[in-house]
Amino acid sequence: MENWSIEDVDRLQPTVVKQIQTIVSKNRIGHAYILEGAKGTGKVKVMQFFVQLLFCESPVNNVPCETCRSCKRLKSFNHLNYMQLEPDGQFIKKGQVDELVHALSKTTIEKQRKIYVIHHADQLNASAANTLLKFLEEPQSEITAILLTDKMHALLPTIRSRCQHLSLSPMPTAILKQKLIQEGITDSMASTVSKMTNQVEEAINLAKDEQFGLVRKSVLKLVEANGRSVQDALMCIHEDFGPLLKEKEQAEQALDLLLFAYRDIVAIKASPIADCTFPDMISYWKQIALQTTYEQLSKQLEMILHAKQNLHKNMNRTLMMEQLMLNLQEGFTFV
Amino acid sequence: MKFEVMRDSLLEGLSDVIKAVSSKTTIPILTGLKLEITNKGLYITGSDSDITIQTFIPVEKNGEQVISITEPGSIVLQARVFNEIVRKLPTNNVEIEVTNQFQTHIRSGKSEFNLIGLDASEYPMLPEIEEERQFFIPSDLLKSIIKETVFAVSTSESRPVLTGVNWQVKDGELHCIATDSHRLAKRKTAIKDLPEEEYSIVIPGKSLNELNKILEETSSEVAIVMTQQQVLFKTGNVLFYSRLLEGNYPDTSRLIPNESKTTILVNSKSLLQAIDRASLLAREERNNVVRFSTLGNGFIEVSSNSPEIGNVEEQIQAEEIDGEELKISFSAKYMMDALKAIDGQDVKILFTGAMRPFILKSVHDDSILQLILPVRTY
Numbered sequence: 190m191e192n193w194s195i196e197d198v199d200r201l202q203p204t205v206v207k208q209i210q211t212i213v214s215k216n217r218i219g220h221a222y223i224l225e226g227a228k229g230t231g232k233v234k235v236m237q238f239f240v241q242l243l244f245c246e247s248p249v250n251n252v253p254c255e256t257c258r259s260c261k262r263l264k265s266f267n268h269l270n271y272m273q274l275e276p277d278g279q280f281i282k283k284g285q286v287d288e289l290v291h292a293l294s295k296t297t298i299e300k301q302r303k304i305y306v307i308h309h310a311d312q313l314n315a316s317a318a319n320t321l322l323k324f325l326e327e328p329q330s331e332i333t334a335i336l337l338t339d340k341m342h343a344l345l346p347t348i349r350s351r352c353q354h355l356s357l358s359p360m361p362t363a364i365l366k367q368k369l370i371q372e373g374i375t376d377s378m379a380s381t382v383s384k385m386t387n388q389v390e391e392a393i394n395l396a397k398d399e400q401f402g403l404v405r406k407s408v409l410k411l412v413e414a415n416g417r418s419v420q421d422a423l424m425c426i427h428e429d430f431g432p433l434l435k436e437k438e439q440a441e442q443a444l445d446l447l448l449f450a451y452r453d454i455v456a457i458k459a460s461p462i463a464d465c466t467f468p469d470m471i472s473y474w475k476q477i478a479l480q481t482t483y484e485q486l487s488k489q490l491e492m493i494l495h496a497k498q499n500l501h502k503n504m505n506r507t508l509m510m511e512q513l514m515l516n517l518q519e520g521f522t523f524v
Numbered sequence: 525m526k527f528e529v530m531r532d533s534l535l536e537g538l539s540d541v542i543k544a545v546s547s548k549t550t551i552p553i554l555t556g557l558k559l560e561i562t563n564k565g566l567y568i569t570g571s572d573s574d575i576t577i578q579t580f581i582p583v584e585k586n587g588e589q590v591i592s593i594t595e596p597g598s599i600v601l602q603a604r605v606f607n608e609i610v611r612k613l614p615t616n617n618v619e620i621e622v623t624n625q626f627q628t629h630i631r632s633g634k635s636e637f638n639l640i641g642l643d644a645s646e647y648p649m650l651p652e653i654e655e656e657r658q659f660f661i662p663s664d665l666l667k668s669i670i671k672e673t674v675f676a677v678s679t680s681e682s683r684p685v686l687t688g689v690n691w692q693v694k695d696g697e698l699h700c701i702a703t704d705s706h707r708l709a710k711r712k713t714a715i716k717d718l719p720e721e722e723y724s725i726v727i728p729g730k731s732l733n734e735l736n737k738i739l740e741e742t743s744s745e746v747a748i749v750m751t752q753q754q755v756l757f758k759t760g761n762v763l764f765y766s767r768l769l770e771g772n773y774p775d776t777s778r779l780i781p782n783e784s785k786t787t788i789l790v791n792s793k794s795l796l797q798a799i800d801r802a803s804l805l806a807r808e809e810r811n812n813v814v815r816f817s818t819l820g821n822g823f824i825e826v827s828s829n830s831p832e833i834g835n836v837e838e839q840i841q842a843e844e845i846d847g848e849e850l851k852i853s854f855s856a857k858y859m860m861d862a863l864k865a866i867d868g869q870d871v872k873i874l875f876t877g878a879m880r881p882f883i884l885k886s887v888h889d890d891s892i893l894q895l896i897l898p899v900r901t902y
Contacts, residue, residue: 258645258646261643261645261646262553262646265552265553265646266550266551266552267551267552267553267554267646268551269551269573269648287681287682288681290681290684291681291684291687294684294685294769294770294771295574295684295728295767295768295769295770296752296753296754296767296768296769296770297753297767298571298573298576298648298649298650298651298753298754298765298767299648299649299651300651300753329770329771330770
C-alpha cells in the first residue's frame with residue numbers, strides 16, 4: 190500500500206486542487222468522481238488530498254489540518270469510512286465489487302460520509318463494472334466514489350456519464366525534458382523517457398535503467414530491420430527480443446516504444462521540425478516518411494495498439510511480435 | 525495508564541470481546557482490543573466493524589475488589605496476543621502499565637511482557653446511547669426470535685438489504701421479518717413498554733447469529749436500543765453493537781395471502797421426517813424439490829422422483845384436511861427450515877392453489893408465520 194501523503198499536492202496539480210477546494214468549501218460534494226490523468230501525474234496524491242479534506246474535522250484555509258483524529262486515522266489506514274479497491278491480478282473482479290457494495294450498504298459506526306476509491310478503474314471487468322454501475326447510480330446514503338484511471342476511454346460510457354470528471358494536467362514535456370537534461374541525461378534519452386512517464390523521479394530512474402536502454406536499442410533496430418524486409422524483422426525478433434519478451438512489463442515497454450517510433454514518423458511527415466521521441470533517428474524517420482502514406486501509417490499504429498491489447502490477453506509474446514511484424518510489413522491484416 | 529486486575533475477571537471479559545475480532549480485517553486498528561480504564565472500572569472493546577462487543581469489569585464485584593487503579597487511560601493491544609498472554613499468566617494478579625509511546629508492560633508474578641500498543645484515539649468511537657428509548661426482552665425469548673427468523677435471510681449479495689432481518693416496532697409489538705424472496709419468516713412478539721415511536725431497522729443476519737452465541741439461555745432481561753446508525757443489545761456487563769443495513773426493506777405485508785382454499789392440520793414432527801426422507805432422492809441442483817398432494821381419505825402423500833436414482837412415496841395421516849384437493853411442489857429445504865422454526869406439535873398449512881405461496885402456522889398461536897413459494901413442475 191502506498192503511503193498517505195498530501196505534501197506538495199498544490200504544486201503538483203494546482204488547478205485540480207483548487208477545484209476540489211471549491212467543491213468542498215461550497216459543500217457541493219457529488220456522489221461520484223473520476224480522477225483522470227496520465228501516469229505520473231499524481232492521481233493518488235490528489236485523491237488522498239480530496240479524501241482528507243472531506244474527512245478533516247478542522248481544515249485551515251481549505252487544507253486538511255493533519256492533526257485531527259480523522260487525518261491521523263487516514264494516515265494509518267484506520268479510517269473505517271474509507272474503503273479502497275485495487276485490481277486483483279489483471280482485473281477488478283465482480284466478487285471484489287460485490288464485497289465492496291455489501292460493506293458500503295451497512296451503516297457506519299461513526300456517523301460520517303462514506304468514501305470509496307477504485308484504483309485503476311479502467312481494469313474493472315465487464316460484469317464488475319455493471320455491478321458497480323447499479324450502486325453508483327443510487328447511493329442509499331452519503332457516499333462518494335472516486336475512480337482513478339489513466340485511460341478514461343476504457344471505462345464504460347455508462348459509468349463515465351454518471352461521474353463528475355476531474356482531469357489532471359500532465360507536466361509539459363518540454364519542462365520535464367529540460368529537468369532531465371539538467372540531471373545529466375542525454376537529449377535523445379530524455380526525449381524518450383519524457384514520453385514514457387510524466388514524473389521526474391520515475392523518468393530519471395528509467396533513463397538510468399540498463400534494461401530500458403536495451404529495450405530502446407532493440408526497438409530501434411527492429412524498426413530499421415522492418416524497413417529493410419520482413420525476414421530481417423523476424424530475425425531481429427528472434428535475436429534481440431527473446432529475453433525482452435520474458436517479462437510482460439518489458440514487452441509492454443517495447444510495444445510502447447514501437448508505437449512512439451511510428452508516431453514519430455507521422456509527426457515528421459506532418460512537420461519536419463516536430464518534437465520526436467527518438468531525435469537520434471530523425472534522418473531515418475524522414476526517409477521513411479517519404480515512402481509511406483498517412484493511411485498506411487495509421488493502419489500500422491492501429492496494428493501496434495492491437496498487439497498491445499493481445500499482450501494483455503496473455504497471447505504468446507513471440508508469436509504476437511511475429512504477427513505484428515507481418516502486419517506492419519504488408520499493411521493488411523493477417524489473422 | 526496503570527492498573528491491577530484479577531486475571532479471572534479479565535479472562536471472563538475477554539472471552540466475549542474476542543468473538544468480535546476478526547483476523548481477516550484490512551484495518552490495522554481492528555486487529556486490536558481497546559482497554560479503557562476509568563474510575564468505574566475497565567471497559568474492553570473488540571470490533572470487526574460489523575459488530576462491536578464491549579464488556580465492563582467493575583472495580584468491585586460482590587464486595588471484592590477486582591481492579592485497583594493507579595492512573596486512568598486507554599490503549600489498543602493486539603487481540604490474539606493479549607488474550608493468549610492473559611490466559612497463560614502465572615498468577616491471578618495482573619498489572620498493566622502503559623509508558624510513553626504506547627509501550628505496554630504486563631506483569632504477573634515474576635514474568636513481564638512488553639507489548640507495543642496502538643493509539644486508542646484511532647479506535648472507532650461508539651455512539652452515545654439514549655437510555656429512554658430502550659426496551660427489554662428476556663434473553664431466551666430473544667434467542668428464539670433470532671432462531672425463528674434468521675435462517676430465512678438471503679445469502680446472495682445482489683440485494684444487500686435482504687441479507688438482514690427487518691425489525692419493526694409498531695402498535696406495541698415487535699415484528700421481525702426475514703426473506704430471501706423465495707420464502708419468508710415472520711415473528712410477532714408483544715412486548716410491554718415499547719417506545720411510542722415507530723421504528724424499522726434492518727439488522728444483518730450475520731450479526732444476529734453472533735449475538736445468538738453470546739446470549740444465555742436464561743430469562744434475564746436484555747435491553748435493546750435502536751438508533752438510525754446502530755442497534756445495541758445490552759446484557760449484564762456486555763454491550764453488543766451492530767451496524768445496520770441501509771435501504772428500504774420491501775413491504776412484505778401484501779405478499780401474505782389472507783384467504784385459503786385448502787387447509788391442512790398435521791403433526792409437524794411426522795411431516796418433517798417424511799419430507800426429510802423424501803429429500804434424500806430429490807436432486808440438490810434442483811433445490812431438493814418434493815411433491816406434496818392430498819389424498820381423499822385424510823392422508824397426505826409426500827413423494828420425490830429423480831430419474832437417475834429412483835423415487836420415493838410416503839403417506840402421512842393428517843389431523844384434518846379442509847377444502848379443495850391439491851398437488852403442489854416445493855423445496856424440501858425451505859419446508860424443513862420452516863417446520864423446525866415452528867417447533868410445535870401440530871402445524872396448520874394454508875394453501876391457495878398450486879402456483880400461489882402457502883403459509884405455515886402453529887396451531888396454538890399466531891406469533892410465527894412461515895411463507896414458502898412453491899416450485900413449478902410439469
